[in-house]
Amino acid sequence: MRTLLENLKERFPLGPITEQRPDLVFVTVERSGLRPLLAHLRDREGFTHLVLLTAVDWIEENLFQLTYLVHDRRRGRDIGLRVLVPRDAAEMETIHDLWPTAATYQRELREMFGIGFPGSPRVDEEFILEGWVDLPPYRRDFDTKAFAEEAFAHRPGRETHDPATHMRERLTAQGRAK
Amino acid sequence: MTRHETISNPETVLPATPIALAPERPAIDLSSGKYLKLWQGPQHPGITGNMSVELTVCGDEVVEGKTHVGYLHRGFEKLMERRSFIQCFPIVCRVCVPEPDFNEYCYAGAIEELAGIEAPIRAQWIRTLILEMGRINSYLMYLGGQAGALGLGVVGQWTTYVRDLMLDRFEELTGARIYHMFILPGGVRDGLPEGFDGRMEETLREIERTMADVDEVMFHNAVFKKRTKGVGVIPPELIDAYGVTGPNARAAGLPNDVRRDQPYLVYPQLSFEPVTATASDMFARSDVRRRDLLMSVDLIRQILADMPREGALMAKLPNVLHWKIPRGETYVRGECSRGEYGYYAVTDGSGFPRRINVRGPSYTHAMALLEHLIPGTNIADVAALMVSLHTYPPEIER
Numbered sequence: 001m002r003t004l005l006e007n008l009k010e011r012f013p014l015g016p017i018t019e020q021r022p023d024l025v026f027v028t029v030e031r032s033g034l035r036p037l038l039a040h041l042r043d044r045e046g047f048t049h050l051v052l053l054t055a056v057d058w059i060e061e062n063l064f065q066l067t068y069l070v071h072d073r074r075r076g077r078d079i080g081l082r083v084l085v086p087r088d089a090a091e092m093e094t095i096h097d098l099w100p101t102a103a104t105y106q107r108e109l110r111e112m113f114g115i116g117f118p119g120s121p122r123v124d125e126e127f128i129l130e131g132w133v134d135l136p137p138y139r140r141d142f143d144t145k146a147f148a149e150e151a152f153a154h155r156p157g158r159e160t161h162d163p164a165t166h167m168r169e170r171l172t173a174q175g176r177a178k
Numbered sequence: 179m180t181r182h183e184t185i186s187n188p189e190t191v192l193p194a195t196p197i198a199l200a201p202e203r204p205a206i207d208l209s210s211g212k213y214l215k216l217w218q219g220p221q222h223p224g225i226t227g228n229m230s231v232e233l234t235v236c237g238d239e240v241v242e243g244k245t246h247v248g249y250l251h252r253g254f255e256k257l258m259e260r261r262s263f264i265q266c267f268p269i270v271c272r273v274c275v276p277e278p279d280f281n282e283y284c285y286a287g288a289i290e291e292l293a294g295i296e297a298p299i300r301a302q303w304i305r306t307l308i309l310e311m312g313r314i315n316s317y318l319m320y321l322g323g324q325a326g327a328l329g330l331g332v333v334g335q336w337t338t339y340v341r342d343l344m345l346d347r348f349e350e351l352t353g354a355r356i357y358h359m360f361i362l363p364g365g366v367r368d369g370l371p372e373g374f375d376g377r378m379e380e381t382l383r384e385i386e387r388t389m390a391d392v393d394e395v396m397f398h399n400a401v402f403k404k405r406t407k408g409v410g411v412i413p414p415e416l417i418d419a420y421g422v423t424g425p426n427a428r429a430a431g432l433p434n435d436v437r438r439d440q441p442y443l444v445y446p447q448l449s450f451e452p453v454t455a456t457a458s459d460m461f462a463r464s465d466v467r468r469r470d471l472l473m474s475v476d477l478i479r480q481i482l483a484d485m486p487r488e489g490a491l492m493a494k495l496p497n498v499l500h501w502k503i504p505r506g507e508t509y510v511r512g513e514c515s516r517g518e519y520g521y522y523a524v525t526d527g528s529g530f531p532r533r534i535n536v537r538g539p540s541y542t543h544a545m546a547l548l549e550h551l552i553p554g555t556n557i558a559d560v561a562a563l564m565v566s567l568h569t570y571p572p573e574i575e576r
Binding site for chain 1: 248251253257259260291418420442455518520533541
């Protein structure tokens, strides 16, 4: 893996590298440098399997981290490429021409995080949600509890107790005396 | 032993760079009267769980298929961001109903790695045992479904019977039949109960007896062979393009098995070879799973023969109510009955995960791959084709 990273450093501008395990490395790359690097890894280095493509919301830094995890089946090693995109202009180049299956991941990211992938097939079609009009729900600023309380009515007869208060009332003498 | 020791595997070489985009097809004019829209699912005996496939048919030939999911979305990944590390543990198994244990293992593995904890050796043996028991259950469920999709209802009854015996073993080991909540960060909840080995051996023998019958009735059945041979072929060049893993890839001749390629838990100490086939059709995929099931029976015998009976079951954990894990990220994978199952976990130094992403094999198999394979098939083959990819919708939408 070390040799591979040295070779990559010579050819591509790489950001911070995290060697998580001997067989797993995460590398930060520039947005514009992702596609050439992915194509190089796939065609020259044997990383032919796109394991996953997902996002992490670093809301405090106003950034989305896109993680492209690719796997080299022959040598049993993985590289995770991290690309940081601003949350307020969340858009990234599509890679469905490198891996057709990436279109599914990009469609999900469009729906759940609101990250655009112009040109990706059926990217604007609904994936899981139906008729969703709120904030993309996997963003950190989407409050699931507030949404549930606003969108759904409480069903009578189904009381939910706060565990701490409930146990205090049930277990202590003062609570039972009330 | 370290998790994920890497070994070189020179056999696992794929053909030249695959770029297999879906072929261009003429636009479908629904008003022409030539086509009909047909929904297979979500309520349909020929659908693999809570999903549906929107078919466009011309006569009895399917010209287009679109997978729709979302009927079982419970937002696990979001739920986990609001729960402490130990509170996530009873949630994760619910991501996949028929084979929940991989969620427990991958979650525990990722959290242990990020927190710098190593599960005791004895716990690793028990984890391996649980995962192989779950694999057998999953395959038994699959065989019943695959046979049922082609009209062989009796196979499903037999496999459900032996699966029930294995659920009894799960119950005595973990206290639960479906969601076991047994593999937790740090180790496992308990050791084997007294007399477990003998009862497991009886169950394994019953499974072998049933599998001999299944072999006769299903794999030597002229109708089954005729309906599955040469149908639903996944060409090798699609393997990487569509992220195909597990038995679907092994049936195409790719000897890819995480248990051997990136061995985890105690797999380096077990003797086995990945089961492969070459035809890559529905029959080959069924056969690979049948043989893989029998291999799991053998692996369980090896585990019970070699596992240590004494020793710690749990590593020392910090106070789980105030457990904070430093900033980091990792990916932990395992070979489940459907292929590569993995958890991508990101922590930020707080007491909650920043992000957990579940990578289930069905995500690629049931979406892009299925949509690619469906055009050109007969309506009657769609159900069997779907089952032959062995997909579980909950892990698509999490």
